[in-house]
Amino acid sequence: MPFGTVTNSGPPLLQLEHLSTHYVSAQGTRVVRAVDDVSLTVRAGETLGIVGESGSGKSTLALTLLRILPPAARIVGGRILFEGEDLLQKSETEMQHVRGKRIAMVLQDPMASLNPLFTIGDQVGEPIRIHEGASRRSAWERARALLKAVRIPSPETRVKQYPHEMSGGMRQRIVGAIGISCEPRLLIADEPTTSLDLTIQAQYLNLLRDLQREHNLALIFITHNLGIVAKMCDQLAVMYAGRVVESGPVSQIFNTPKHPYTEALLNSIPRMTDTEQRLVAIDGQPPDLSALPAGCAFAPRCARAVDHCRVAAPPETAPAAGRTVRCWLAEPALAGVGAESGAA
């Protein structure tokens, strides 16, 4: 059941328009289109799930949003409109005011996210001191309150401890506390629960949901796990080979997926309920971004591909209100391809 469903009539909080990020090799010879013409919308208080596998470009997309890409990457086009302002037009100094304060990010490995040499209090308080100029003492106070907000028991003692004294689940919550410390409008979570045990993951997701409700926080979940999307997200965007192949409300996509990849993905996941059947597997391998075939990137693995799919990459179309898809089969009129055209 999607949570945090807020019907918002105002302008969207975040709007990505035709965003593209490319990696260029050192000699300038190879170009990898890690993010290719991505357009997405997130409203205040809403949760968007971005689903993709290796080579989908989802992690590069996260780094692009905050403009913390490695030197080899270039944002080659598009706009990132956050609360009406284009983040790509901002200077580095202006971006520093955005990061941590208006948009925060949580990553997969909590141990790597925390500095082993500093206390929890120092680390949780750091964004507060940077963005609000608070003194060490008042930042410490806020840190204690934040630890309590993320349901860490005995925050007074924990605040003086070091990361290695905490369990994995606790560390992830501390990272979450750092994330919300300056009351951002948007929190990007890149695979935040992959390293957590199931019951700890349940605690953590619960916490995120409650925090979201309390602070009207928008969430972007970047994950390969459709289960997290089913549990936590209102909207879903499926990425493949750097492009968004399908997007829309979660329930609608789960019920009637319009892209063959989405459909195949949903069918290939083992379900607790009907466990007798053989799983429906997807042929082939995830795409190699440096050697993409001509045409639709999914065509080599698609059971329903027609000739045209191998020739031209499909554009993004809107088959219904609030939904987009990139597939020739969804809009056969576009390609002049009849539905009866046999699969090659």
Add this chain to the structure above:
Amino acid sequence: MSLQAESLALPARSPRRSTLSHFADVPIVPLVILFGIALVAIFANQLAPHNPEIGSLSARFKPPFWQAGGSTKFLLGTDQLGRDVLSRLIFGARISMIVGFTAVIFAGTIGTILGIVSGYLGGWVDQVVMRLTDTWLALPALTFAIFLAAIVGPSMWNIVIILGITYWTRYARVIRGEVLSLKEREFVRLAIVAGCSKWTIMRRHILPNVINSAIVLGTLMLGVVIIAEATLSFLGVGVPPPEPAWGLMLSDGKQGLMVGYWWLTVFPGICIMLLVLSANILGDWLRVKLDPQLRQL
């Protein structure tokens, strides 16, 4: 076989091409220098204009040809016994290269084997080897080498052995560290599950995966060993005269500095510096090159 239904495409292009281009950014200058010195060492007989060990006493302390008193017969001047500096440098290259490479290979072999054995077997073997390493490291390397040299007497091959015995510890330490993390890797566990003996695992699984590190360490140790040999020769316990080791040339030439005979020390010094610097730069480059690839593999 119904399993074939799920077809699997294997990469079409050969991996070798990409490996070669991968190494295209090698630092050219050090490579050329190293190559140049190696070539000089090999073709010393053809390249050197004079006999390096015999001089004409009438031509002592001649300066390089561009200074007053010099002549093009002795391009870089002569030393106190009238021997041509250039020829001595050329033959000295041979000594430096031979001693350098052989000592490095010798130290590397001992150190790598001990590192693998102590790292993989652990237990008392590890304890013994580590205590041995600690003791060895506690001895000042050069002093120890000097001590050994004084006992066995100077000769080029003795120096090689001494340097090998002195410098194996660095290898053992580094390789052991790698082995410790390697043996936790799953392919090693699977080899145990498959029934392989410890020695087979060390030979087939551990060794090939530490060779890269050993090679990189070798290039870096080359500089150390060459300087060590030069120091030993400088102190008179290295390669014995009249062999034209660069360190010996430095030693012989130091008295000349007072009187302005700068070419006796500067040229051998430059040679040592170029060789060591090139080896170090290449070693550094190699380390960076091989490491991320290892990760990728």
Add this chain to the structure above:
Amino acid sequence: MAVVEAIGLTKHFQTKRGLFGADAGAVRAVDGISFAIEAGRTLGVVGESGCGKTTTAKLVLGLEEPTGGRILFEGRDLASLDPAGRRLYRRSVQAVFQDPFASLNPRMRVDAIIAEPLITNESLSAAEVERRVDRLLDLVGLPARAARLFPHEFSGGQRQRIAIARALALSPRLVVLDEPVSALDVSIRAQILNLLRDLQAELGLSYLFIAHDLAAVAHMSHTIVVMYLGKIVESGDAKTLARAPKHPYTEALFSAALPSHPDERREEIILPGEVPSPLRPPSGCRFHPRCPHAMARCAEEAPELAEIDGRMVSCHLFHPAAAGAAREAQPV
């Protein structure tokens, strides 16, 4: 007769003595567990960090020696086997591990990797080895020319197939699968799980299947064993256990499993606290500090694993005390 059976299997790791000689205690990684793996069937093991499932896998594989209890191989106690018998056991139990990148020696070609168990354990001609390697590659759906390539030329899913081919080289009776698909892309997992199922049907293999993806375990297993802090808290038929868990921990675990559809309704049981350390497990029932149904008895007395409705459950809720002062028994 079960292929592999564990009876009261225990593994304690001695921790080093503290600075002043105080005994720091033992990590009771696996504490008296019993299970049986039947021929051609899959035993699934679920549990979170510290539950002991990895140690159990290592014990079954012979990578660790038990400190207590017995392992029976085709009815015979491992401890009583002579070296030849132990070698036979080794050959009969193979493994596929989680990380497809770390499971293959990057410096060996695929044919050498797959052939290694054969070369180590049998003396076959080179031609025969090559023939068998080809057959194994075919079995796992890889083309014959894969044999001369190196691991880094393959994708994660393909490497896992190579690992499976190698595990099958000696025609084992049991394959221990430790998170075999967790490190693979979601779209590839189904391929590998299907392959494993097909191989089981074709070769009569038994599997010890360890995974944290409960749906995958439920899909692949005939029997599921739920472990918590070194003990088995529940075990039984996979499908019924997944649908109707009895032990409070199993309930919480399965409720924490992610839904496969946004409209899937699931009662949310959020357990308080962290998974305690195996160094100092709680007294009595190890789960009692976090259990929503804990009673006074649970802190004092560890429950026995006993049968109820065809399921083995270790919980006082199901086996109320026969005598003693009246205690509240919560019907479940």
